[in-house]
Amino acid sequence: MNFTLFVAAVLTGVGFVAIVTLLARLLAPRSFNAQKEEPYECGVPTRGGSWMQFRVGYYLFAILFLMFDVETMFLFPWAVVMRTMGPAGLTAVLFFLAILVLGLAYAWRKGALRWR
Numbered sequence: 001m002n003f004t005l006f007v008a009a010v011l012t013g014v015g016f017v018a019i020v021t022l023l024a025r026l027l028a029p030r031s032f033n034a035q036k037e038e039p040y041e042c043g044v045p046t047r048g049g050s051w052m053q054f055r056v057g058y059y060l061f062a063i064l065f066l067m068f069d070v071e072t073m074f075l076f077p078w079a080v081v082m083r084t085m086g087p088a089g090l091t092a093v094l095f096f097l098a099i100l101v102l103g104l105a106y107a108w109r110k111g112a113l114r115w116r
Contacts, residue, residue: 060112064104071100 078085078093085092107113 057112057114057116060107061115064107064112067100067103071097 074096075093078089082089
């Protein structure tokens with residue numbers, strides 16, 4: 001693979017993102033007022049501070065969901081080319097699944113899946 005082509009592609013991508021971000025900041029209309037600075041609460045004015053603390057269980061549950069969602073994302077391409085990979089591909093995916101199952105067992109043992 002030509003390394004110069006790779007560097008050019010990365011620099012082009014970074015440059016494009018930088019230019020578009022700069023143009024958006026320069027050309028976008030702006031208006032500042034007190035109402036825009038308030039947190040949005042479905043049209044109901046907030047009373048007191050709008051910051052509240054959530055239980056860590058919500059975050060753990062979301063992280064576990066994402067972990068297994070990503071697992072599914074990696075398993076679909078493997079399933080498509082499973083026959084061409086042979087025993088090495090099967091071993092690699094079984095190792096991947098074993099790590100994820102150990103992570104799930106650990107979370108289950110620690111009580112992260114218990115909804116209290």
